[in-house]
Amino acid sequence: MTGQSDDALFLDFDGTLVEIAPRPDQVRVAPELAPALERLRGRLGGALAVVTGRPVGVIDDFLAPARFDVAGLHGVELRIDGVQVGGRAEDHPELRARLPQLQALVADLDAVLIEDKGASVAVHWRLATPSDAERAEAAVRAVAADLAGDYRLQLGKAVGEIVPAAATKGHAIRALMQRPPYAGRRAVFLGDDRTDELAFEAVNQDGGLSIRVGPGETAAARRLADPEAVRGLLYAWAETGRFDPEALPRA
Ligand SMILES: [Mg+2]
Structure with missing residues:
Protein backbone atom coordinates (compact mmCIF):
# COMPACT_ATOMS: atom_id res chain seq x y z
CA MET A 1 0.00 0.00 0.00
CA THR A 2 1.58 3.26 -1.07
CA GLY A 3 -1.16 5.72 -0.08
CA GLN A 4 0.33 8.16 -2.50
CA SER A 5 -2.64 10.43 -2.94
CA ASP A 6 -4.41 9.87 0.39
CA ASP A 7 -1.86 11.17 2.87
CA ALA A 8 -1.73 14.46 4.74
CA LEU A 9 1.86 15.20 5.68
CA PHE A 10 2.86 17.00 8.90
CA LEU A 11 6.53 17.82 9.37
CA ASP A 12 8.39 19.05 12.41
CA PHE A 13 11.21 21.43 11.42
CA ASP A 14 14.27 21.37 13.74
CA GLY A 15 15.88 17.95 13.96
CA THR A 16 13.48 16.60 11.33
CA LEU A 17 13.79 18.66 8.13
CA VAL A 18 17.03 20.34 9.19
CA GLU A 19 19.88 19.37 11.50
CA ILE A 20 19.78 21.00 14.93
CA ALA A 21 22.25 23.89 15.15
CA PRO A 22 24.21 25.16 18.18
CA ARG A 23 21.99 28.26 18.14
CA PRO A 24 18.42 28.22 16.78
CA ASP A 25 19.23 31.04 14.32
CA GLN A 26 22.16 29.10 12.85
CA VAL A 27 20.10 26.38 11.20
CA ARG A 28 21.16 25.60 7.64
CA VAL A 29 18.42 24.80 5.17
CA ALA A 30 19.31 22.66 2.15
CA PRO A 31 18.52 24.73 -0.99
CA GLU A 32 16.56 21.88 -2.56
CA LEU A 33 14.32 21.42 0.51
CA ALA A 34 11.61 24.05 -0.11
CA PRO A 35 11.21 23.26 -3.84
CA ALA A 36 10.89 19.55 -3.02
CA LEU A 37 8.27 20.30 -0.36
CA GLU A 38 6.33 22.38 -2.88
CA ARG A 39 6.36 19.51 -5.38
CA LEU A 40 5.28 17.07 -2.70
CA ARG A 41 2.48 19.39 -1.56
CA GLY A 42 1.23 19.36 -5.13
CA ARG A 43 1.16 15.56 -5.12
CA LEU A 44 -0.77 15.60 -1.82
CA GLY A 45 -3.47 17.95 -3.03
CA GLY A 46 -2.08 20.71 -0.83
CA ALA A 47 -2.14 18.63 2.38
CA LEU A 48 1.34 19.41 3.72
CA ALA A 49 2.09 21.50 6.81
CA VAL A 50 5.05 22.30 9.02
CA VAL A 51 4.25 21.67 12.72
CA THR A 52 6.86 23.34 14.89
CA GLY A 53 7.74 25.14 18.08
CA ARG A 54 9.03 28.03 15.99
CA PRO A 55 6.94 31.08 15.09
CA VAL A 56 5.30 30.93 11.65
CA GLY A 57 7.35 33.91 10.45
CA VAL A 58 10.64 32.17 11.22
CA ILE A 59 9.64 29.13 9.16
CA ASP A 60 8.68 31.48 6.32
CA ASP A 61 12.15 33.04 6.47
CA PHE A 62 13.89 29.65 6.42
CA LEU A 63 11.84 28.32 3.47
CA ALA A 64 11.48 31.58 1.50
CA PRO A 65 10.17 32.36 -1.00
CA ALA A 66 7.91 29.31 -0.58
CA ARG A 67 4.99 29.60 1.83
CA PHE A 68 3.53 26.56 3.55
CA ASP A 69 0.74 25.93 5.98
CA VAL A 70 2.36 26.17 9.41
CA ALA A 71 1.27 25.30 12.95
CA GLY A 72 3.75 27.46 14.87
CA LEU A 73 4.60 27.76 18.56
CA HIS A 74 3.39 24.17 19.10
CA GLY A 75 0.00 25.08 17.66
CA VAL A 76 -0.53 28.47 19.32
CA GLU A 77 -0.26 29.97 15.84
CA LEU A 78 -1.94 28.38 12.87
CA ARG A 79 -1.67 29.62 9.32
CA ILE A 80 -3.74 27.77 6.79
CA ASP A 81 -4.02 28.81 3.17
CA GLY A 82 -2.33 32.12 3.92
CA VAL A 83 -4.61 33.10 6.80
CA GLN A 84 -3.08 33.28 10.27
CA VAL A 85 -5.00 32.77 13.50
CA GLY A 86 -3.77 33.10 17.09
CA GLY A 87 -0.29 33.59 18.51
CA ARG A 88 -0.41 37.27 19.38
CA ALA A 165 -1.31 24.97 28.36
CA ALA A 166 -3.77 24.28 25.57
CA ALA A 167 -1.13 24.34 22.82
CA THR A 168 0.23 21.00 21.64
CA LYS A 169 1.31 19.67 18.27
CA GLY A 170 -1.32 16.93 18.59
CA HIS A 171 -4.08 19.55 18.90
CA ALA A 172 -2.60 21.43 15.96
CA ILE A 173 -2.61 18.34 13.72
CA ARG A 174 -6.18 17.50 14.73
CA ALA A 175 -7.26 21.09 13.99
CA LEU A 176 -5.72 20.91 10.52
CA MET A 177 -7.26 17.48 9.90
CA GLN A 178 -10.73 19.02 10.36
CA ARG A 179 -10.30 21.19 7.29
CA PRO A 180 -9.75 20.77 3.60
CA PRO A 181 -7.47 19.75 2.01
CA TYR A 182 -6.45 17.67 5.06
CA ALA A 183 -9.82 16.21 6.06
CA GLY A 184 -10.38 12.62 4.99
CA ARG A 185 -6.72 11.83 4.50
CA ARG A 186 -4.35 9.74 6.60
CA ALA A 187 -2.19 11.92 8.84
CA VAL A 188 1.54 11.20 8.54
CA PHE A 189 3.65 13.01 11.14
CA LEU A 190 7.45 13.12 11.36
CA GLY A 191 9.18 14.49 14.46
CA ASP A 192 12.36 14.01 16.44
CA ASP A 193 11.86 15.32 19.94
CA ARG A 194 10.05 14.50 23.15
CA THR A 195 7.73 17.40 22.34
CA ASP A 196 6.56 15.29 19.41
CA GLU A 197 5.64 12.20 21.42
CA LEU A 198 2.13 13.37 22.39
CA ALA A 199 1.48 14.16 18.75
CA PHE A 200 2.64 10.64 17.80
CA GLU A 201 0.07 9.25 20.24
CA ALA A 202 -2.69 11.47 18.85
CA VAL A 203 -1.84 10.50 15.27
CA ASN A 204 -1.73 6.79 16.21
CA GLN A 205 -5.14 7.03 17.90
CA ASP A 206 -6.61 8.65 14.82
CA GLY A 207 -5.36 5.91 12.50
CA GLY A 208 -2.43 7.91 11.14
CA LEU A 209 1.23 7.08 10.74
CA SER A 210 3.88 8.36 13.15
CA ILE A 211 7.58 8.43 12.30
CA ARG A 212 10.30 9.19 14.84
CA VAL A 213 13.49 10.78 13.56
CA GLY A 214 16.62 9.66 15.41
CA PRO A 215 17.13 7.37 18.40
CA GLY A 216 15.20 7.17 21.65
CA GLU A 217 12.12 5.66 23.23
CA THR A 218 9.08 6.56 21.22
CA ALA A 219 5.38 6.05 20.70
CA ALA A 220 5.94 6.32 16.93
CA ALA A 221 5.35 3.35 14.65
CA ARG A 222 8.30 3.83 12.31
CA ARG A 223 11.74 5.39 12.43
CA LEU A 224 14.19 7.32 10.27
CA ALA A 225 17.81 7.81 11.32
CA ASP A 226 18.27 11.56 10.91
CA PRO A 227 17.17 14.65 8.95
CA GLU A 228 19.25 13.54 5.98
CA ALA A 229 17.21 10.34 5.80
CA VAL A 230 14.02 12.41 6.10
CA ARG A 231 15.06 14.63 3.20
CA GLY A 232 15.98 11.57 1.13
CA LEU A 233 12.53 10.09 1.71
CA LEU A 234 10.73 13.37 0.93
CA TYR A 235 12.77 14.04 -2.21
CA ALA A 236 12.02 10.56 -3.53
CA TRP A 237 8.32 10.90 -2.65
CA ALA A 238 8.18 14.28 -4.41
CA GLU A 239 9.93 12.83 -7.44
CA THR A 240 8.05 9.56 -7.83
CA GLY A 241 4.78 10.16 -5.98
CA ARG A 242 5.39 6.92 -4.13
CA PHE A 243 5.75 6.41 -0.39
CA ASP A 244 5.91 2.99 1.20
CA PRO A 245 5.88 3.14 5.01
CA GLU A 246 6.34 -0.64 5.16
CA ALA A 247 9.86 -0.07 3.88
CA LEU A 248 10.76 1.93 7.00
CA PRO A 249 12.07 0.17 10.10
CA ARG A 250 9.66 -0.19 13.00
CA ALA A 251 10.47 2.20 15.84
MG1 LIG B 1 12.18 18.90 16.32
Missing part, protein backbone atom coordinates in the same frame (compact mmCIF):
# COMPACT_ATOMS: atom_id res chain seq x y z
CA ALA A 89 1.89 38.43 22.20
CA GLU A 90 -0.77 40.83 23.52
CA ASP A 91 -3.03 37.85 24.27
CA HIS A 92 -0.51 36.71 26.91
CA PRO A 93 -0.15 39.46 29.55
CA GLU A 94 0.63 37.03 32.40
CA LEU A 95 3.49 35.49 30.44
CA ARG A 96 4.76 38.94 29.41
CA ALA A 97 4.72 40.04 33.06
CA ARG A 98 6.98 37.12 34.06
CA LEU A 99 9.59 37.75 31.39
CA PRO A 100 11.75 40.19 33.44
CA GLN A 101 11.90 37.63 36.26
CA LEU A 102 13.11 34.95 33.86
CA GLN A 103 15.67 37.31 32.32
CA ALA A 104 17.00 38.18 35.79
CA LEU A 105 17.33 34.49 36.73
CA VAL A 106 19.56 33.69 33.75
CA ALA A 107 21.32 37.06 33.37
CA ASP A 108 24.67 35.83 34.76
CA LEU A 109 24.69 32.53 32.86
CA ASP A 110 27.01 32.25 29.86
CA ALA A 111 25.62 31.02 26.56
CA VAL A 112 22.06 30.79 27.82
CA LEU A 113 19.61 32.44 25.44
CA ILE A 114 16.05 33.59 25.96
CA GLU A 115 13.97 33.41 22.81
CA ASP A 116 10.85 35.52 23.17
CA LYS A 117 8.26 34.26 20.69
CA GLY A 118 5.43 36.47 21.90
CA ALA A 119 2.94 33.80 22.92
CA SER A 120 5.65 31.55 24.35
CA VAL A 121 9.16 31.95 25.75
CA ALA A 122 12.02 29.49 25.28
CA VAL A 123 15.28 29.23 27.23
CA HIS A 124 18.13 27.61 25.27
CA TRP A 125 21.23 26.15 26.95
CA ARG A 126 22.84 24.02 24.24
CA LEU A 127 26.16 25.92 24.46
CA ALA A 128 26.16 26.38 28.24
CA THR A 129 28.34 24.55 30.77
CA PRO A 130 26.56 21.72 32.59
CA SER A 131 26.16 23.77 35.76
CA ASP A 132 24.81 26.80 33.89
CA ALA A 133 22.50 24.51 31.93
CA GLU A 134 21.18 23.13 35.19
CA ARG A 135 20.52 26.62 36.51
CA ALA A 136 18.85 27.66 33.26
CA GLU A 137 16.53 24.67 33.44
CA ALA A 138 15.77 25.42 37.10
CA ALA A 139 14.95 29.04 36.18
CA VAL A 140 12.50 28.15 33.43
CA ARG A 141 10.95 25.47 35.66
CA ALA A 142 10.43 28.01 38.45
CA VAL A 143 8.77 30.59 36.20
CA ALA A 144 6.62 27.92 34.53
CA ALA A 145 5.52 26.72 37.98
CA ASP A 146 4.41 30.27 38.83
CA LEU A 147 2.27 30.27 35.69
CA ALA A 148 0.91 26.75 36.16
CA GLY A 149 -2.64 26.26 34.98
CA ASP A 150 -2.58 28.63 32.04
CA TYR A 151 0.90 27.64 30.87
CA ARG A 152 3.03 24.54 30.95
CA LEU A 153 6.73 23.74 30.64
CA GLN A 154 7.79 21.90 27.53
CA LEU A 155 11.28 20.43 27.67
CA GLY A 156 13.17 19.62 24.48
CA LYS A 157 16.79 19.12 23.47
CA ALA A 158 18.72 21.69 25.59
CA VAL A 159 15.67 23.92 25.66
CA GLY A 160 12.85 24.59 28.08
CA GLU A 161 9.84 26.48 26.86
CA ILE A 162 6.85 28.02 28.59
CA VAL A 163 3.86 27.53 26.30
CA PRO A 164 0.11 28.07 26.66
